[in-house]
Amino acid sequence: MIDLKEEKEESSIEKNWFPLLLSFLLGLSAYFLKIYIKSGLLDPLLVAMLFGILINIVLRRRWSLSFSTAPLTLIPIGIVFYGMKNLNFVEFSMVNPYVMALLGVIMLTYFGVIFLLGKLLNQRKKITYLTATGSAICGASAIAITSSVIEADPDDVSVSLLSVFAAAMFGLFLLLPFLTLLFGFDNKLYALFSASVLQFTGFVKVSLQTLPFLKEVISMNEAIDLALSVKAVRYLGLLIAIPLFASLTKKKFILPWYLWAFLGAGILGSYIYATNETLYKNTLIPIVKPIYTVLWASAMAAIGLNTDIEKLLGSNGIRALVMSFLGFFTATVVFILGVSMVKV
Incomplete structure (x- = not known):
């Protein structure tokens, strides 16, 4: 005789652990794919989400539990490691003050334009928040962090990330090269250009490797270092975005615990960098970066597994594209x- 209680428990275990294991394997696969191919275009978070969406399409099944468990657990943990690597106050202090001010204006422009368009187009608020943060700060990473803060649905995350990615691809291969040649930018100015407006950090490095015919006023390595240091300043926007969107969502002022963890990890990482740069670069970062990348890629895979494909192609998806592109143009x-x- 079949024990119905045992059968129910086994089914529950499978329901809980199989999607979580699948999400982790997809996240790990996306990470190693990036390591193997070594292309800045393959953001592991985006790739993992696309893997999840593809399996979702093939199996025609959505696991709601994997979303509620994986992202809301893995993303906050990853924020601590992310802050330790990317919130480097020592490097921020070395950036030209005018460039810092210009970055602030550009980030405010992204937020202002996308918020305004979200209101005019009657877009879902959470999609507006995610699209604005992903555009203004750091692409998939910012969307992953913000999705946890506002407890976004998988569809909101997927729509936002794909729209920001589409705008970034257009900018990387068409708009930025065209404007750079039109205005006669040298490679230093182009490094600042890509770092200031491109959404994904990996795209910034790729942008400098795909325009070899610019006037060189600094070496390629110097241009890449400059671009990445300027792009990193945009991570500071998370210190505002996290409490802002948490408060807007809950309709009361909130300072999530992982905001303090993010800031504390950044201060600790900056201290280690200042006192022992070799330890920071050769030991700490090679450990920290894979940890948060795999954690977040696994969370994004879980989101992909629970995405409603029809909603990606619906009106919210089209609105998000309009918001992403117009925000980028502005x-x-x-x-x-x-x-x-001002000459920079």
Whole structure:
């Protein structure tokens, strides 16, 4: 005779652990794919989410439990490690103050334009928050962090990330090269341009490797280092975005615990960098970066597994594309106006 209680327990275990294990394996696969191919275009978080969506399509099944468990657990843990690597206050202090100010204006432009369009287009608020943060700060990483803060649905995350990715691809291969050649930017100015407006950190490095015919006023390595240091300043926006969107979502002022963990990890990482740069670069970062990347990629895979494909192609998806593209166009205009006023 079949023990119905035992059968129910086994089914529950499978329901709980299989999607979590699958999410982890997809996240790990996305990470190693990036390591193997070594392309800045393959953001592990985006790739893992696409893997999840693909399996979702093939199996025609959604596991709601994997979303509620994986992202809400893995993303906050990853925030601590992310802060230790990316919130480096020592490097921030070395960036030109005018460039810092220009970055602030560009980030405010992204937020302002996308918020306004979200209101005008009657977009879902959480999609607006995610699209604005992903565009203004650091692409998939910012969307992953913000999705946890506002407890976004899988569909909101997928729609936002894919729209930001589409705008970034257009900018990387078409808009930025065209404007750079039109205005005669040298490689230093182009490094600042890509770092100031491109959404994904990996795209910034790729952008400098795909435009070899610019006037060189600094070496390629110096241009890449400059671009990445400037792009890193945009991570500071998370210190505002995390409490802002948490408060807007809950309709009361909130300072989530992982905001303090993020800031504390950044201060600790900065201290280690200042006192022992070799330890920081050769030991700490090679450990920290894979940890948060795999954690977040696994969370994004879980989100992909629970995405409703029809909603990606629906009206919210189209609105998100409009918001991402117009936000990006406006940010590029602000940068060009900014550098035309003051030599950087």
